[in-house]
Amino acid sequence: xxxxxxxxxxxxxxxxxxxxxxxxxxxxxxxxxxxxxxxxxxxxxxxxxxxxxxxxxxxxxxxxxxxxxxxxxxxxxxxxxxxxxxxxxxxxxxxxxxxxxxxxxxxxxxxxxxx
Amino acid sequence: xxxxxxxxxxxxxxxxxxxxxxxxxxxxxxxxxxxxxxxxxxxxxxxxxxxxxxxxxxxxxxxxxxxxxxxxxxxxxxxxxxxxxxxxxxxxxxxxxxxxxxxxxxxxxxxx
Numbered sequence: 001x002x003x004x005x006x007x008x009x010x011x012x013x014x015x016x017x018x019x020x021x022x023x024x025x026x027x028x029x030x031x032x033x034x035x036x037x038x039x040x041x042x043x044x045x046x047x048x049x050x051x052x053x054x055x056x057x058x059x060x061x062x063x064x065x066x067x068x069x070x071x072x073x074x075x076x077x078x079x080x081x082x083x084x085x086x087x088x089x090x091x092x093x094x095x096x097x098x099x100x101x102x103x104x105x106x107x108x109x110x111x112x113x114x115x
Numbered sequence: 116x117x118x119x120x121x122x123x124x125x126x127x128x129x130x131x132x133x134x135x136x137x138x139x140x141x142x143x144x145x146x147x148x149x150x151x152x153x154x155x156x157x158x159x160x161x162x163x164x165x166x167x168x169x170x171x172x173x174x175x176x177x178x179x180x181x182x183x184x185x186x187x188x189x190x191x192x193x194x195x196x197x198x199x200x201x202x203x204x205x206x207x208x209x210x211x212x213x214x215x216x217x218x219x220x221x222x223x224x225x226x227x
Binding site: 004006035040041042043044045048088090092103104105106107108109111 | 148150155156157158159160163203205214215216217218219220222
């Protein structure tokens with residue numbers, strides 16, 4: 001059963017704590033992405049990775065960090081430096097970041113609440 | 116700023132009616148994609164139209180692209196209550212691979 005999974009679905013943290021969101025895919029995709037979505041808004045790109053051991057900052061990378069040690073996994077850490085971390089976080093993957101005409105496959109998302 | 120902007124932001128129609136959503140973008144693109152998001156869920160890809168295409172169909176979906184006006188429209192015909200969702204357009208940047216920029220979305224409600 002192929003797909004992209006995110007865990008947990010809901011996450012609650014106290015302000016000042018780092019938190020790591022999980023993203024796993026078994027689609028054999030090279031590229032993976034992290035987006036942030038605020039209520040009633042579109043998606044904004046946080047980080048992306050085109051290949052294992054390589055990743056690039058997106059439009060809103062400040063206060064976030066990622067790693068890509070395995071093709072299947074692309075965890076996102078929301079650090080205490082992120083000023084407004086409460087949001088819905090979406091992970092996606094695609095066949096090949098540098099190629100044209102490829103759709104992105106999305107996970108179900110993690111809703112993070114920081115109080 | 117976001118590359119794509121949808122219009123209207125919200126749309127409410129009766130079941131059986133057609134729904135039209137528009138998307139405008141700013142820079143040259145390779146392709147434009149439409150995605151659907153049910154409340155609190157991930158996005159699902161609906162359709163992709165390439166910059167050299169003007170119209171594309173998929174079931175009850177019809178997408179048009181006008182590169183001279185930098186705009187696209189998504190038409191859902193004979194809408195159903197199950198079509199209630201948010202719809203997003205996403206554009207790539209010319210020669211920038213598969214990096215997508217999403218618009219703010221149109222929230223569609225189809226009343227039974």
